[in-house]
Amino acid sequence: MTTRARTKNSYEHLAPLFVELAALAEDDPRRTELRDELVTGHLPVAEHIARRFSHRGESNEDLVQVATVGLINAVDRFDPERGTDFLSFAVPTVMGEIRRYFRDSSWSVRVPRRLKELHLAITAAGNELSQQLGRAPTPSEIATRLGMTKDEIYEGLEAGNAYHSVSLDDMLTQDSDNTSLGEMLGEPDSAMEGVENHESLLPLVRELPERERTILLLRFFGNLTQTQIAEKVGISQMHVSRLLARTLQKLRDGMLEPE
Amino acid sequence: MTAANKSFVDSSVDVGDIELRVPAEARYLPIIRSLAATIAMREDFDLDFVADLKLAVDEACSMLAAAAWPGTDLRCRFRVADDAIAMQATALSTVEGLPLDTNSFGWRVLTTLTDSASTRVEQVPGGYRVLIELSKRGPHPADPRMGGA
Numbered sequence: 318m319t320t321r322a323r324t325k326n327s328y329e330h331l332a333p334l335f336v337e338l339a340a341l342a343e344d345d346p347r348r349t350e351l352r353d354e355l356v357t358g359h360l361p362v363a364e365h366i367a368r369r370f371s372h373r374g375e376s377n378e379d380l381v382q383v384a385t386v387g388l389i390n391a392v393d394r395f396d397p398e399r400g401t402d403f404l405s406f407a408v409p410t411v412m413g414e415i416r417r418y419f420r421d422s423s424w425s426v427r428v429p430r431r432l433k434e435l436h437l438a439i440t441a442a443g444n445e446l447s448q449q450l451g452r453a454p455t456p457s458e459i460a461t462r463l464g465m466t467k468d469e470i471y472e473g474l475e476a477g478n479a480y481h482s483v484s485l486d487d488m489l490t491q492d493s494d495n496t497s498l499g500e501m502l503g504e505p506d507s508a509m510e511g512v513e514n515h516e517s518l519l520p521l522v523r524e525l526p527e528r529e530r531t532i533l534l535l536r537f538f539g540n541l542t543q544t545q546i547a548e549k550v551g552i553s554q555m556h557v558s559r560l561l562a563r564t565l566q567k568l569r570d571g572m573l574e575p576e
Numbered sequence: 577m578t579a580a581n582k583s584f585v586d587s588s589v590d591v592g593d594i595e596l597r598v599p600a601e602a603r604y605l606p607i608i609r610s611l612a613a614t615i616a617m618r619e620d621f622d623l624d625f626v627a628d629l630k631l632a633v634d635e636a637c638s639m640l641a642a643a644a645w646p647g648t649d650l651r652c653r654f655r656v657a658d659d660a661i662a663m664q665a666t667a668l669s670t671v672e673g674l675p676l677d678t679n680s681f682g683w684r685v686l687t688t689l690t691d692s693a694s695t696r697v698e699q700v701p702g703g704y705r706v707l708i709e710l711s712k713r714g715p716h717p718a719d720p721r722m723g724g725a
């Protein structure tokens with residue numbers, strides 16, 4: 318952690334590492350080492366950018382974590398061959414990540430910190446219990462797990478309604494490689510045969526982001542439960558639920574629009 | 577109360593039923609789905625059940641709101657049984673757009689999310705009343721089958 322002002326020059330010593338990294342084979346163990354070094358070395362950049370957003374009401378730790386995710390993405394995607402320096406590539410990437418965080422994950426109404434934390438604790442306990450039980454837990458099972466009263470759990474679950482999306486965990490996993498999932502499903506076209514006016518529905522479904530489309534197809538054509546989908550896609554059941562609600566709304570709105 | 581309103585008041589509400597009446601407009605739907613989720617949650621159904629019921633109620637009420645005659649109400653009645661929650665939702669409509677299309681994607685959404693879903697149209701003075709009934713069973717915690725998995 319450092320807060321002292323840095324100039325561009327303080328990162329210059331890291332530049333050769335990118336060249337070295339790019340030259341290594343995919344499975345070279347040295348890659349992880351270099352990647353860590355590059356991320357750690359550039360952390361002050363992430364911290365600096367996070368601070369610029371600190372007046373918006375999200376906690377500083379959360380912002381720094383989000384910015385770090387952006388930084389990791391930037392390190393992974395940066396191509397030293399292109400001739401631009403890393404900072405001019407990384408800054409917009411990190412800012413983009415933070416903006417996305419505000420867009421996707423902000424609470425739509427002011428929710429006290431205590432309730433946000435309660436909601437996160439419930440999400441975590443819910444994930445664990447689903448793993449153990451092989452199905453979604455009930456509110457009373459969550460209460461037992463967390464040593465809380467059922468009323469507290471109700472309160473926390475209801476607070477979740479004010480939450481637009483995602484926990485940090487969800488964010489960290491959303492860029493994970495789930496192409497195999499997409500391949501497994503095949504084209505939406507065949508799945509939707511037999512649904513009336515699927516001609517007007519299909520273009521809307523194709524326009525959905527891949528993850529939303531996958532979740533929609535798994536729930537309504539694959540007959541998986543939300544908990545099973547959550548496990549496959551690597552996000553929480555509550556997040557699946559929010560994404561599904563949003564997707565169905567989008568489809569309903571889209572179907573109403575004149576051709 | 578006007579005659580039109582009166583005709584829309586249903587016969588009886590069973591003890592234990594929960595009923596909500598809102599203007600038949602999209603912006604009131606969040607209130608209905610929150611109520612559905614709250615009922616299911618407090619009956620201690622599992623979180624998949626709660627989330628699915630919420631989506632189903634949202635879908636059903638969206639269909640009704642779209643078919644409803646402007647300025648009329650949407651009525652939702654919930655009934656809780658040991659291992660299930662049932663909802664009956666009604667709206668007043670004109671004959672155009674009725675009956676609701678049960679081959680649509682929206683209807684498929686409803687049937688996937690619930691154990692039974694049906695719709696019918698009744699003639700009432702001054703128009704038609706369209707109903708959707710759905711019910712969803714869950715492994716209720718009171719049920720001994722629950723426990724393992």
